[in-house]
Structure formats: structure tokens, C-alpha cells
Amino acid sequence: MSLAGSALEAALLAVGRGLDAAGDHRLLYCKGDGRLVALEDRARDLPLPDGGVLPSVPHDVEVEQCRRDLERIRPFPSGSGPSSAAADGPFVCSFDKMAEYFNRKSCLSETVPLGSFNSLFSFTGSWKNDAATTKALAIDGYSLPLFRVKIRNSELTLLESVKRRIPNVWDPSALASFIENYGTHIIISVTVGGKDEVYIKQHSLSQLSELEFKNYAREIGRERFADVENKSNASSINYSEKVSKLLTAFFIQVCWRCFGYIIWFA
Template sequence: MSSNYSAIEKALECLGRGFDVTSDFRLKYCKGNERIVCIKGEKTELSLPGFGTFKDVPVEVKFDKGDRIRLRTDVLEFNQMSELFNQKGNLAGKIPSGLFNAVFDFDGGSWGPDAAMTKCLAMDGYFISLFNLHLECRPLRLAPHVIDAVPATWDPSAVTSFIENYGTHVVVGLSMGGQDVVYVKQNKSSQLPLCEIKYNLDKLGDQLFTGICTLPLQQRKSKENKSKVSGAFNVFDTQPSMEGLPPVSYKEGITVIYSKRGGDPSVSNHCEWVLTVPTHTDAINFTFVPITSLLKGIPGTGFLSHAINLYLRYKPPLSELKYFLDFQHQKIWAPTQNDHPLGPSSNRVAESPALYFSPMSPKLHVSRNQWKKFARACTMPVKYDPSWSTDAEETAFIVTGVQLHVQTYGFTSVLHLRLLYTEVQGYTISQSKWARSPSHFSGKSSFLSMSFTGSSSGLDREKNGNQIPHVDSGVFNMNPPAPVGTLKLLKFVDTCQITMGPQDSPGHWLVTGAKLDVEKGKIMLHVKFSLLAPVS
């Protein structure tokens, strides 16, 4: 049995199976060994001209003739290119898929940092679809065992198990053939105009797909023409670093990725490669249906849909997903507007020295003593002492309260930071990192810049002036409450919030330490974030 025949058999088996669209779109990433949608059970022989006859194929599987096209995109922004890829796969929205991240060599986690670093994207490719396979089920329904696996309540462990077993979508169509594509990524550091990006890519594509140029081969250019081409586009002058990997050229903030799927990868000449596609077919052009769209009226659908949306948006590692989901609770700043004594109010919260919150501590006690003037700030880090543990087993301490207080030493008043720690038994700290205010890197801390959210994973991007897009899908962006009245205090205190949330993979960070610092006459806060792991 030829490898080509086996590849087509594999493609037929994948129709109707689950798929996690955060992974690259390849047959090997289909979930499980059985279809997750209902089929009649009737089998037939499917004859594909030029490829043989395939037995025991469900009658719902149909095929039609493919086509050959050359696809050139405009020079697009990050979200525009992501949306284009999603439209080809019948995916909704602009959140990057696993295919998008794979072909453009992105990190594959939360898309905000990638979008912040990317100026534009473009592609030019030749797509050969020998035939298309698709599943015709009217209506499309999930198998009973899949419906039974839907958790009826918010259960992160059960949701994680569901995604591990069934994925996020159902494969309902794909094409067999091959593709030969050049992908271009321009970073914010590049100064090359967009028109030059388009010019260089079009010329490179013409050389690859309509000429006889091979990879690699020395280009013969005149001095006049050579001055117009960015060094990154000189892919003909470079040797592939490793056999089997697509050549990647990077220079001056431009990344050019040359990639093939299907065909004989050892053939570098495009015209010769086209002839090998019928004997070395691969799956391209996947189309999907969301699993949650097939769960109308099933208890727990809302919980599963919310969890899958979070998973697709932030893409935490699947091994960390249950911990990630445990931390996705509503966050709110206090005091809220009606808590201020601005006059009579029927719905104002009664005066209380404590603020209730969850999940790790029942109350945050707030001191209402007026803050006095000070001359100095104590900048010693405040960290937990392992000797605090009263248990012989490993344990961790997390911050569940904070207090500022002024202590007098002779004639000098010193501002101190106090932290309230809570012991979490059965867990240990697996990783820690310090985060600082974004204004430390931007060199400014005006009131207009106070809505930034900084994290240690994004500090270098802030330093380079690349503002990370807001990834959160929440309707209300709960930034710190705006100051009311005089802003004199802003001259002395940096009020930027410092967070590490779902956008910072794996997304379940806890505060385990902090310190005050003074820079350029301003008091700033440094925060130590940590990941907890259960003791095995």
C-alpha cells in the first residue's frame, strides 16, 4: 500500500472527528480514533479517479473536483490576516488559529504580544487541490457519548478532559493536494515601506512560481534592481539550515518563510514539485464546525462555550488549562463609585472596614487612617519565610492582603509596605518572576498613561514602545478607578496597575512578594508573581 493511498485513507477517517484549532491544521492532530458526529452506519465504496477505490466509507462522505489557484494577498495588518485565515477554515472572528501561528512562526500563546510586535503580514502561494472531501449530514448532530461528556456545571477539570478528548471543533471538510507558499512578516522595527514589501514579495513569487528558479540558486540582478530588494527577500542566496525544514530568511526586521505542504519536499524547483503532488498528497484547506454550535439545549453548554472561548483566546498549554480556568473569575476594583460618601444614596454599600473578595481570602481589611507625610520609603523586598510553615510537608505562601504604614525613626518618617500571607498547603512554588510598572520603561507616568496593564512578560515590548493590544473579551474594561479631585499625589506616586493575567501564559499567577522603590522622585511598586504546583 502506497503512502499516498494511506494519506487519503487517513483523511477519510478524519472527517467527522474532533479537532483542536489551536494546533497546526494537520491530520495527525485529529482527536481520538472515532467520529464524534452521528452517521447512519451505511458504508459504500468511494472511487477517486486516479487514486483508487476506498472501501467502507460512510455514505455521508462526498467528494468533488478541486482546482489550482495562485493566491496573493495584500499587505495586511495582524488581525486582518488572521481573519482571512479564519474565513478559509470557516472559523469565526479574528483570534489567530494554530495554522496561522504555525505558518507565520508565531509563539502560539496569547496573541496580544505577537500583534504588538508585528507591523504587517503578507503571503503569495500556489495551492493545488486535487479533490475535496466533505461530510454531508443534515442535520449535523453530535454522538451521544460526546453529549454525555459535557459538564453540567463549571468544572475546570471536566472541561479540560472534554477538550483533550474531543477538541474544540469538528472536521467537516478538507482538500487533498499541496501548497507552495511564501509568507512575509514585518516587525515594528523595520522601516521598509509597505509598498516595497508588496513589490518584493510579488517579484519573489513570480520568480518562484512562474520561472525556473530553484531554492537555492544565485540571483543575477543589476545594481539598480538590487537596491530595491530587502536582504530578507534574497532567499535564493541562502542554503536551508536543515533538510526538511522550510528555509527562513530574516534581516532588517523582515522574516520571509518559504513553505511546502504535499508534493516531494526534496524537489526545490516549483515546476518539478507540481508534478509530484499527485503522488505525494497532503491535507490542506480544512473546514470546521464549532462543537458548541451543536449543543443547543444541552445543560452546561454555556460553561463549556465560555471555557473554550477562553482557551482559544489565550491558548494556555493544555496541561495547564484546568489551573488556568480556575483563575478566570470576575475582577473588580474597590471602592466603587457608590461607596464614596458623596451624598444620600439608597443603594450605597454600608460602611465597612473590610472588602469582601475571593477565591483565596474572605476579606481584604482596609485602614482608613489618613496617610501622613514621609521623607523616605523602605525598599526592602517583602517575601515569605519558609520557616513560617507549621507543617512538615511542602507548602506555599501567597499574598492575600496589603498595607502601607509610616513608621518614625527619630525625626525621619519612613513609608513601609506590609503584606498579609496565607498558607496554601499541598502546593509548592514552581516558578517566579518580578514585574514592574510600565511607566518605568516608558519614561513617563502621566495620568493619561495609567490604564496600562504591565507584566514581566511584556516589559521589553513596553520598552520598545509597542503597546500590547487589549486581549480581554470582557464588555467592561475594569481599569483602576480614576482619581477624583486633586491630582497632587500623582507627582509622587506611580499608580499604574501591575498585572499578570490570562494573557501571560500559563495564566494562573499569584502574588507572593512585593517591594517599594523610588525612581525619579516617584514611589513605585514591584510585584513578585509565582506559579503554584501541587506536591506530588
């Protein structure tokens, strides 16, 4: 099976499982031995564009094929956020705005920074201290979404075995044990594709002005993505070349939903 097919299999096994929002978001770190929500038992095999087959896809799970166009990172659509993401440059913003972008990308309304955010910018996880020592953050890059695997049903039902493990009184040790075993959120969709990104952090003691930092981030992006931009501007390239030459690192983007049974998680 191709790299895309293998990633799709991993995504299919991940939807419905638990994940800790404060921890590592790679699917390797999904919680529990299997899905935490009830899905219809009936399944079907889905053919893949490369000739392979994705086996045993539950009827409650939908597999969408994306447009497969190179996408420049645009954290906020026009009119919905800061205007610092120029059409030909990186997105530069504050600690809070960048954390908001990462949360939006994972379909979360919470404001506490995610584990993936902390990891990519080398933060400690003590978000108040991290914010105080950060003057600005920048992100630039391209992504190439290939497939999206998602649960169709918007009303999820926890398995009875999971419900029985939810603490019904305030017990920090019991909550910690539950999170360790089941996570804080349930994965409802996974996007599979390729991406190439750079993450830049400006320390609070930096003497660079806002404009100087933006120019610095823009120059790094130009050097990093010159090959991508030249190929994209010159002519259209075929799909296999996009995957193999432009975006060699596969990514799996997770959307999740909070456990609705414990207010503490919300």
C-alpha cells in the same frame, strides 16, 4: 495506492473527528479514537481516477473531485476585502486581516487566530502581543485542489458517549480535559491537494515602508514561483506534471464546526 489515494483515506477517517483550533491542524493530531458525530452505517467503495478504490465511504460523506487547476492565493474575493492582493503579486495585509483569512479558510467566524496561523508565521500564540509586534504580513503561492471530502448533513448529532463528557457547569479543569480528549471543533470537510506557499512577516520595528515591503514580498514570490509562472504562461501542462513538479507538498485543508453545546467554545 497513490499519494492522492492515501491522503484521501486519511481525510475520510478525519471527517467527523475533533480538532483543537489552537493546536496543530495536521490530521495526525485529530482528537479522540474516532468520529464524534453519528453517521449512517451503510458505506460504499468509490473508484478513484488513478484506478484505485477508496473503501468504506459512509453514505453521509461526499467525495468531490476538484477542477485540478492551479490557483493563485486570493484570500479575499473581489469586493470583499483589502485590495492589496494584486493579480500578479502577493497578498499583504495587517495581522488581523491575515488571521481573518485563515479563519475564513477553515469556515470559522471566530476572530482569535488559529494554531496553523501561529505556526506558519512563527507567532507565540499570545495574539495581542503578536499583533503589537507585527507591522504587516504577506502570503503568496499556488494551490492545486484535488478532492474534497465532506459530511453531507448540515445537522450534526454528537454521539451519546461524547455528550456525557461535556461539562454542564463552569469547571476549567473539566473543560481543559474535554478539549484535550475531544478538541474544540468538529471537522466537517477536508480538501486534499498540493500547494507551494511563502509566508513573510514584517516586524513592527522594521523601517520598510508599506510599498517597500510589498515589493520585497513580490520579489520573493517571483523568485520562488518563476518556474510555475513560466510553465503556466507558456502552455498547459498535464496533470501528473503539475503534481510532481509544481506542487510537491501535499496539503490537507480542514473546515470545521464549533461544538454547539458549550457557549465557552463559541
